[in-house]
Amino acid sequence: MSSVTKALDLLSHFSAARAEIGLSQLCRIAKRDKATTYRHLQALEVAGFVEQNPTSKQYRLGPAVLQLAQTREATVPRKASTERPLFDLTETTGETAHVTVLSGTKMFGLAVCDSPRHGTRAIIDIDVFPLHATASGLCALAFGPKGLMDVALADLTSFTTETATTPSALSNTVDAIRQTGFGRAMRSYETEIEGVSAPLFDQTGQFAGAVSVASVATRFTPALEHTIKEHLMIASRDITHNWGGTIPSHIEGLWAKSLTTPHALDSTS
Amino acid sequence: MSSVTKALDLLSHFSAARAEIGLSQLCRIAKRDKATTYRHLQALEVAGFVEQNPTSKQYRLGPAVLQLAQTREATVPRKASTERPLFDLTETTGETAHVTVLSGTKMFGLAVCDSPRHGTRAIIDIDVFPLHATASGLCALAFGPKGLMDVALADLTSFTTETATTPSALSNTVDAIRQTGFGRAMRSYETEIEGVSAPLFDQTGQFAGAVSVASVATRFTPALEHTIKEHLMIASRDITHNWGGTIPSHIEGLWAKSLTTPHALDSTS
DNA sequence: AACAATGGTTCAATATATGAACCACCAAAA
DNA sequence: TTTTGGTGGTTCATATATTGAACCATTGTT
Incomplete structure (x- = not known):
């Protein structure tokens, strides 16, 4: 040393x-x-x-x-510091990954990395991610500022049959996310896409965005979900670190628990 | 080393x-x-x-x-506590203002507030302010710890034709500042910039830094100088207070005198 | 007055930093 | 293809800069 x-x-x-x-x-x-x-x-x-x-x-x-x-803040933009972790995430999961940032009350797309592995893959081409229907958005509702839920309730547009369109349905979904530490959007934005995401934090310890993996529903097995979650954790820690933040310990706790316990969600398959 | x-x-x-x-x-x-x-x-x-x-x-x-x-920000909120006074100073003078802090033997830039009023304005983009050539630095030499002069004499880099590059010239400049209570850098760092600054003190009563206004030389009239000095006094008292300090009475005395007496400098116009 | 903290200092022993010279690589010339 | 000049990175004998037990000076407490 x-x-x-x-x-x-x-x-x-x-x-x-x-x-x-x-x-x-x-x-x-x-x-x-x-x-x-x-x-x-x-x-x-x-x-x-x-x-x-x-x-x-x-x-x-x-x-x-x-x-x-x-x-550092002036010269290294946030986007650049997400590229490596995103690339790794795509490599290890074989699925398309992206990063969203919370600005005000909206989740904006910041960076995307498409997986070259599969012929069919999720294409991320939205600018603003609906809070109530995407994994990133739900992540923001679960771990972001309090006022966000009111904003979400103001627009419960139905994108698919799975979209949560009632306050109670949305509330239940968000509660589930608060239990696991991972955002989940099961065909709630696009019928053939399963989304999983993990929250990101900035140097003030605040929720700052999310890193997500969008998988084609037909190949989304419990095993893949587990792999994705494992690498989402890594990516989230990486990016958060690059932004000068740390993962709050209670989130780490949630992650540890939701990866070791027999998965309630997985048993549905 | x-x-x-x-x-x-x-x-x-x-x-x-x-x-x-x-x-x-x-x-x-x-x-x-x-x-x-x-x-x-x-x-x-x-x-x-x-x-x-x-x-x-x-x-x-x-x-x-x-x-x-x-x-650092969370625990020693010096920077945060300069922002309001700096903003006010910029508003009232219409010129760019900044705060520097003495750490060891160097004057570091801590905060800047650009004036939106004029098209041409001073741009403060230095990290360490030369002791012998800037208003803040000269302020430090005049009111800071004794050993500082030796450090300054070790590097008398000439930035403009007005820079004090001899020990006696520097000594005279510093003496003048000790008379008025205000640091002055007349085109000694950049040819088109006039700097005026006032010392800041911490909770121990020690010199801790300086608050300065950098004005474009062409519009630097005696009237403007007077205005700047008036508001520098206010800003210095404010910031010093925020840092838990008080302006030493002899400094207050110098200020009172240099703003009421017929100004030697002003009469040059 | 003795005690137990603190921050700060000394000096011999040696662990650690050093830098000239080195390699591997790359891109543009020759 | 070879040369040249530029990278980033590595090696190893040399010796210089780092180390820490023991020390001192203060301060506040018992």
Whole structure:
């Protein structure tokens, strides 16, 4: 482990919950020597990555990180950082995958990656994803801001016979998603498409969008669903990470549970 | 120079203008060995501070900085607390305003507010403000920690014909600022920009940064200067207050004097 | 006054960083 | 096809920069 890595690792111990950390305390947390830690903090301080509260002598994150974040935000658009995870997702599942972002009260398509494997495949060509009928939209209703449900209820357009067109039906669907951590749209937008999606989070910890796989219904087996969910988790973690966020632990918990327990949904096949 | 410092220093070469940098290029810019730079980049990459564009192999800032910035913002909301005063300052003066913070021996840009009023306006796009050539930097020399002058004297880069490039010239400039309480950079960093700034103080009563207005030289009249100074005082008190500090009474005294007495500078018009 | 914290410092031992030279690869010339 | 000049990446002997036990100076508590 290089000294650079060790020094950078110190930064990871700062969080909203632990904003200021003293030297000795940091040594305990990071399980490291005091002299070394001190010197690393010095180096981080001259670079502006940490600064010292002059009164308490405790260290906290410095202004340099703001600058870097500004540059990163200005130069690396969200879309670009989804491309690799999306590509991997498509490769491993063999199905078309896409990313949607929540902007205001609408879910917009941000990026798509078509699978070259099958002759028939889902074609994603919509701009705004209906909240009540698509996996991404339902994901937003389940994990996004509260006000979203009212917006969804205002337009319960029926796309297929499976579309939830009553408040109670929609409510039930969303509740089910809150149990599993995965958005599911079973032929509710297009008759031959099964959609599965996982939520994405930004650096504020807020729901920011969804990553989804759209599979042709005829080949959507429980086994495929399981595979898709596994790789959706990976993609979601990846993209969320790229956006500066982390998957909330309760979502991770839901995922873990819904992948290990005998699947209620799968037994319907 | 520790290897940690060297590695962190690499990050400072990324900017909006230079978002992606290749290994060789970075070596030239940073004037450093390739093998070492490579290893440092590796360490930075593992920590998420940089990432590599998979196709071009170039490096760019990574997602980790977003997370750090988020916690910094959440816990030390300095930036947030400057936004209102900055906005007001821009509104009342019609000129671009910005806030810089002193961290170690460098003045970092923290926040900018562009004036929408004029077609031509100052664009603030520097990360580290030269101590000897900018209003903020001179403010730091005048009211900041003592050791700062030595640092400034070590680099008297000439940006324009007006830049103070000799110790005595710089000393005179700083002395003048100590008389008025306002930093002044008259075309000393960019030929067409006049900068005025006021110091900011933190909860310990120490100099912590500066709030500045950058005006296009051609419309910088004595009347405008007077207006700017009036509102700089307000902004400085505001921001300092938000940071838990108070303006030292001697600074208040300087301000009162320099705004009521017949202005030496103004009479030049 | 003794104690137990804290932040900060020292110095010999050595682990770790270093960089000249190297390879593999690519694209444009020759 | 070979050459050239540019990448990114790797090696290894050298020695320099890092390390941590033990230390000091302060501070607040018992």
